[in-house]
Amino acid sequence: MDPRFKIAHREALIGVALAIVHFIWWFGFAYGLGSKPVEEYSYILGFPDWFFYSCIMGFILVAITVIVLVKFVLKDVSLEEEGDER
Amino acid sequence: MNIQVIIPMVIFLAIIFFIGFWSSKKLESSTGGFLQEYFLGGRELGGFVLAMTMVATYGSASSFLGGPGTAYTMGLGWVLLSMTQVVTGYFVLLILGKKFAILARKYNAITLIDFLKVRYSNSKVVVLLAAASIIIFLFSAMTAQWVGGGRLIESLTGMKYTTALFIFAVSVLVYVVIGGFRAVAVTDAVQGGVMVIGTLILLIAVIIAGGGVPNIMQDLLNENPNLVTPYGNEGNLSAAYVSSFWILVGVGVVGLPQMAVRAMSYKNTRSMHRALVIGTIVSGFIMLNMHLIGIFARPIMPGIEVADTVIPLVALKILPAWLAGIVLAAPLAAIMSTVDSLLILVSSSIVKDVYINYINPNATEKKVKILSFGVTTLLGSIVFLLALNPPELLIFLNLFAFGGLEAAFIWPVVLGLYWPYGNKYGAIASMITGIISYIALHFYNSAYGNLFDIHTVVIPVILSLLAYVSFSLLINKTKYIF
Numbered sequence: 091m092d093p094r095f096k097i098a099h100r101e102a103l104i105g106v107a108l109a110i111v112h113f114i115w116w117f118g119f120a121y122g123l124g125s126k127p128v129e130e131y132s133y134i135l136g137f138p139d140w141f142f143y144s145c146i147m148g149f150i151l152v153a154i155t156v157i158v159l160v161k162f163v164l165k166d167v168s169l170e171e172e173g174d175e176r
Numbered sequence: 177m178n179i180q181v182i183i184p185m186v187i188f189l190a191i192i193f194f195i196g197f198w199s200s201k202k203l204e205s206s207t208g209g210f211l212q213e214y215f216l217g218g219r220e221l222g223g224f225v226l227a228m229t230m231v232a233t234y235g236s237a238s239s240f241l242g243g244p245g246t247a248y249t250m251g252l253g254w255v256l257l258s259m260t261q262v263v264t265g266y267f268v269l270l271i272l273g274k275k276f277a278i279l280a281r282k283y284n285a286i287t288l289i290d291f292l293k294v295r296y297s298n299s300k301v302v303v304l305l306a307a308a309s310i311i312i313f314l315f316s317a318m319t320a321q322w323v324g325g326g327r328l329i330e331s332l333t334g335m336k337y338t339t340a341l342f343i344f345a346v347s348v349l350v351y352v353v354i355g356g357f358r359a360v361a362v363t364d365a366v367q368g369g370v371m372v373i374g375t376l377i378l379l380i381a382v383i384i385a386g387g388g389v390p391n392i393m394q395d396l397l398n399e400n401p402n403l404v405t406p407y408g409n410e411g412n413l414s415a416a417y418v419s420s421f422w423i424l425v426g427v428g429v430v431g432l433p434q435m436a437v438r439a440m441s442y443k444n445t446r447s448m449h450r451a452l453v454i455g456t457i458v459s460g461f462i463m464l465n466m467h468l469i470g471i472f473a474r475p476i477m478p479g480i481e482v483a484d485t486v487i488p489l490v491a492l493k494i495l496p497a498w499l500a501g502i503v504l505a506a507p508l509a510a511i512m513s514t515v516d517s518l519l520i521l522v523s524s525s526i527v528k529d530v531y532i533n534y535i536n537p538n539a540t541e542k543k544v545k546i547l548s549f550g551v552t553t554l555l556g557s558i559v560f561l562l563a564l565n566p567p568e569l570l571i572f573l574n575l576f577a578f579g580g581l582e583a584a585f586i587w588p589v590v591l592g593l594y595w596p597y598g599n600k601y602g603a604i605a606s607m608i609t610g611i612i613s614y615i616a617l618h619f620y621n622s623a624y625g626n627l628f629d630i631h632t633v634v635i636p637v638i639l640s641l642l643a644y645v646s647f648s649l650l651i652n653k654t655k656y657i658f
Contacts, residue, residue: 091658092278092658094274094275094278095275095278095658097274098273098274098275098278099275099594101270101273101274102270102271102273102275102594104270105266105267105270105271105273106271108266108267108270109263109267109426109427112262112263113263113419113422116256116259116260117415117419120256120406120415120418121406121415124405124406124407125406128397128401128402128404128405131404133390133393135389136388136389136390136391136392136393137389137393138252138393138404138405140406141252141255141256141404141406144256144259145255145256145259145464146464148259148262149259149262149460149464152262152266152456152460153453153456153457153460156265156266156452156453156456157453159452160449160450160452160453164445164449164452165445166444166445166446166449167274167278167445168444168445169274169277169278169281169444169445170281171281171282
């Protein structure tokens with residue numbers, strides 16, 4: 091098999107894994123903290139805690155993860171037909 | 177209507193036109209063949225433009241006017257739902273990824289259907305089925321978006337709907353027809369930039385007008401505590417329903433042809449890596465900003481009846497006129513950037529996938545050129561005529577089209593890339609199952625309420641997976657060598 095496909099397959103699996111972790115984080119905080127009675131919510135920067143962790147922190151962490159992946163994990167390959175790896 | 181609101185929009189349109197002309201110059205001087213230039217921008221997109229065109233194509237009228245409007249009504253639960261779209265920022269490019277870009281070049285594919293055609297052994301049924309679903313579904317999506325564009329200009333300028341729609345139609349048509357995909361992508365980048373800046377300004381202004389986030393939350397609590405829970409204003413937004421949007425506006429987006437075609441348009445893997453970072457940050461930023469604006473507007477302007485007008489009304493109320501003009505260019509930009517992508521895509525389906533494949537394979541370059549310009553113009557004109565008598569409920573039509581296409585394409589594209597045993601029988605079965613079960617379930621759900629309390633898209637996506645796998649294994653099982 092084309093060695094570039096090995097890299098591509100690995101990176102697609104990373105994408106799936108990231109989406110699964112992202113979903114668990116998003117769901118866990120939203121409904122874990124958000125299902126409490128409203129009176130028991132605590133607030134961070136004015137936002138209810140479930141929203142702050144699930145949507146704001148979740149987004150920031152995912153963005154950082156993507157940056158780390160791009161910097162250290164994903165590999166550059168040539169997209170052209172005859173080209174080898176650079 | 178205040179002239180100060182209109183000036184920034186006119187400037188915005190002028191920039192867009194300029195890009196159209198610039199792209200048409202590039203088109204003339206290109207050497208890579210007209211089709212590849214016109215429908216794929218010569219596969220030369222850099223990271224920034226790639227990221228922006230993906231985000232902007234996806235962030236449409238529904239998410240820009242309807243979305244914040246719904247957040248206004250439903251509260252933070254809808255903002256939670258909207259954040260499922262962050263996943264598209266990295267998911268589409270990582271999943272289709274390098275393999276799709278490599279194969280697209282190897283197959284010399286210019287449209288998504290070109291890829292499907294080679295992958296599924298030149299099956300005429302696959303091509304025509306795919307082309308028909310793209311043309312039908314995206315046509316209806318486009319019409320809804322044009323209505324949104326016309327309505328927006330109408331509400332901002334006070335012009336009659338027909339006049340407003342005409343201005344919108346002419347603006348979009350000019351740069352798409354003359355500039356092709358490159359004009360679409362580069363204007364998307366500008367439009368994406370306008371969206372980022374516009375939503376940021378408006379968010380800050382709403383927070384100040386509402387007396388700070390803690391104050392706004394207190395106001396919402398006093399009005400209806402449900403607004404700050406994940407369950408919606410009436411407590412009926414279930415976890416299962418909200419989570420099912422992970423399929424509809426999150427991972428399922430991989431199956432949308434307008435997204436997939438972008439995953440074959442980038443220059444090199446460095447562009448793709450950069451687009452991953454920019455796309456994730458920008459999509460999350462825009463989604464969070466604009467939906468928060470929707471809910472934060474509630475204490476400032478209670479009692480807005482038509483949800484789609486929340487953003488324009490609040491911008492005009494709390495911002496100085498010239499700033500409101502800049503901010504309100506953002507939803508206009510969102511609509512344009514979606515419409516232009518759909519227009520060029522539907523046009524490519526007709527010209528490349530149907531005409532050149534089956535009607536006239538030996539068409540000369542000159543003929544193809546005239547036809548491409550002609551079909552794009554004609555399509556735009558038909559959509560304009562349809563949009564004159566607008567159908568109701570923007571979000572509804574829009575999601576119907578997107579969900580149906582996702583169910584049809586996700587497995588033929590994704591498994592076609594990664595599963596060697598996928599074959600044309602699987603692809604055909606999967607597309608038919610996806611579309612038919614989507615439409616059937618849609619009618620069931622509108623009559624009896626959502627089955628299993630989840631969005632319509634989920635079950636058809638599962639059924640089309642089963643159809644793909646079982647038909648591929650049962651009929652003529654062969655291993656595909658990539």
